[in-house]
Amino acid sequence: MSSVNLMAREVAAKIVFYGPGLSGKTTTLRKVYETVRPAHRGEMMSIATEGDRTLFFDFLPVKVERVGDCSVRLALYTVPGQVFYNATRKLVLQGADGVVFVADSQEEAMDANRESLANLEENLFEHGIRLDRFPLVMQWNKRDLENVLPVDVLRHELNPRGVPDFETAASSGRGVLDTLKTITRLVIKDLRAKRIVPPPRPMPTAPAGLEAQLTQHLNRQTPPPAPPPVMAATGSVAPMIGPTPVPRVAPVVAMPPPRPEPVPVPAAAPPPAGKLLGPTSALAPGDLFDHARAAEAAFAGGDYSTCVTACTDAVRRAMAFAGEGTLAQQAFLLHVHGADLLRLMGLSTQPHLRVDDAAFALYVLMQVFVRLNAIGLPNAG
Numbered sequence: 001m002s003s004v005n006l007m008a009r010e011v012a013a014k015i016v017f018y019g020p021g022l023s024g025k026t027t028t029l030r031k032v033y034e035t036v037r038p039a040h041r042g043e044m045m046s047i048a049t050e051g052d053r054t055l056f057f058d059f060l061p062v063k064v065e066r067v068g069d070c071s072v073r074l075a076l077y078t079v080p081g082q083v084f085y086n087a088t089r090k091l092v093l094q095g096a097d098g099v100v101f102v103a104d105s106q107e108e109a110m111d112a113n114r115e116s117l118a119n120l121e122e123n124l125f126e127h128g129i130r131l132d133r134f135p136l137v138m139q140w141n142k143r144d145l146e147n148v149l150p151v152d153v154l155r156h157e158l159n160p161r162g163v164p165d166f167e168t169a170a171s172s173g174r175g176v177l178d179t180l181k182t183i184t185r186l187v188i189k190d191l192r193a194k195r196i197v198p199p200p201r202p203m204p205t206a207p208a209g210l211e212a213q214l215t216q217h218l219n220r221q222t223p224p225p226a227p228p229p230v231m232a233a234t235g236s237v238a239p240m241i242g243p244t245p246v247p248r249v250a251p252v253v254a255m256p257p258p259r260p261e262p263v264p265v266p267a268a269a270p271p272p273a274g275k276l277l278g279p280t281s282a283l284a285p286g287d288l289f290d291h292a293r294a295a296e297a298a299f300a301g302g303d304y305s306t307c308v309t310a311c312t313d314a315v316r317r318a319m320a321f322a323g324e325g326t327l328a329q330q331a332f333l334l335h336v337h338g339a340d341l342l343r344l345m346g347l348s349t350q351p352h353l354r355v356d357d358a359a360f361a362l363y364v365l366m367q368v369f370v371r372l373n374a375i376g377l378p379n380a381g
């Protein structure tokens with residue numbers, strides 16, 4: 001799903017945290033959320049959860065100002081690790097530019113680790129990608145526990161290719177940012193090798209190294225803010241706003257300022273002031289900000305039909321930025337995945353929609369926004 005705006009030298013890349021159930025993928029993403037400066041990330045969205053378990057995916061947009069002479073937007077996703085959610089894993093993996101494999105270092109988790117790694121290889125292969133040539137970093141998680149295997153054993157069993165690996169304790173955050181920096185670097189290197197990202201321009205003043213530049217924008221010192229909002233719990237979906245409902249502003253990642261006269265949206269009222277906004281509106285171009293907000297408000301309010309309708313409408317409008325033509329032609333031009341689009345259009349004709357249908361609709365809308373952002377549409381002015 002990588003895309004590049006050559007004029008702005010801006011890269012958008014998708015990184016997926018993969019691994020067996022309970023290995024610490026969601027905890028890792030939460031720690032990234034807590035550690036990265038608010039100005040450089042949007043809100044984290046968890047869709048949907050049951051206790052600790054991810055049922056669909058977690059999503060966190062992060063903006064790294066510069067890597068070399070490119071600015072980088074990262075879309076970080078986790079998959080559900082439980083074996084029976086493979087269809088969802090395949091969907092989330094689609095368009096990934098790199099993977100962090102989060103292994104549980106405990107001895108009793110080795111079978112699950114092996115199984116999950118084989119499953120990753122199989123699912124990538126179905127997308128036409130070979131794992132042994134794909135940007136990959138191994139995260140040996142839960143190193144704070146006592147019954148963990150030595151790293152040499154984990155390497156021997158799970159990392160014969162010798163990709164970069166890190167010992168982490170996601171619950172405390174140890175090693176998490178080093179892992180993220182390394183996968184980001186590998187992804188950019190891979191996109192350069194594929195000539196998707198142009199080679200660096202000679203710089204008149206020598207920039208700091210990649211690590212220094214990433215560190216500059218990923219603030220380790222900031223005390224962790226309140227835990228990120230988690231959308232959804234068993235059965236019902238409602239944003240869990242912390243005990244003190246402190247009003248928070250809209251996330252700032254990838255969101256141009258709204259135009260003075262936004263398109264009116266009749267489908268759903270915008271959320272009341274102080275309600276959290278999600279990553280879809282964070283990614284929306286100004287003209288479609290209100291549409292994205294309406295879709296998120298409907299989702300948060302449990303009105304899944306309205307959410308799907310708002311997403312479908314916003315997707316049609318967003319695709320129209322590609323120019324006149326059929327939806328299929330616009331999708332082709334924007335590199336939007338046709339199967340996702342067909343499924344979304346199919347949903348809008350169904351009478352009873354569930355939380356995962358609405359989540360899927362938001363997911364498709366986010367993908368379209370990411371494409372528009374990378375291409376630089378709609379043109380400013």
Ligand SMILES: Nc1nc2c(ncn2[C@@H]2O[C@H](COP(=O)(O)OP(=O)(O)OP(=O)(O)O)[C@@H](O)[C@H]2O)c(=O)[nH]1
Nearest residue numbers: 021022023024025026027054080081142169170171
């Ligand atoms: N001790 C310790 N516990 C951890 C660590 N990372 C995660 N956990 C705990 O492990 C449990 C599962 O973590 P999650 O992050 O929800 O796991 P997950 O990989 O997202 O699981 P699925 O969503 O089911 O795939 C939680 O209770 C976490 O607090 C770690 O580094 N050390």
Ligand SMILES: [Mg+2]
Nearest residue numbers: 025026053054
């Ligand atoms: Mg999870």
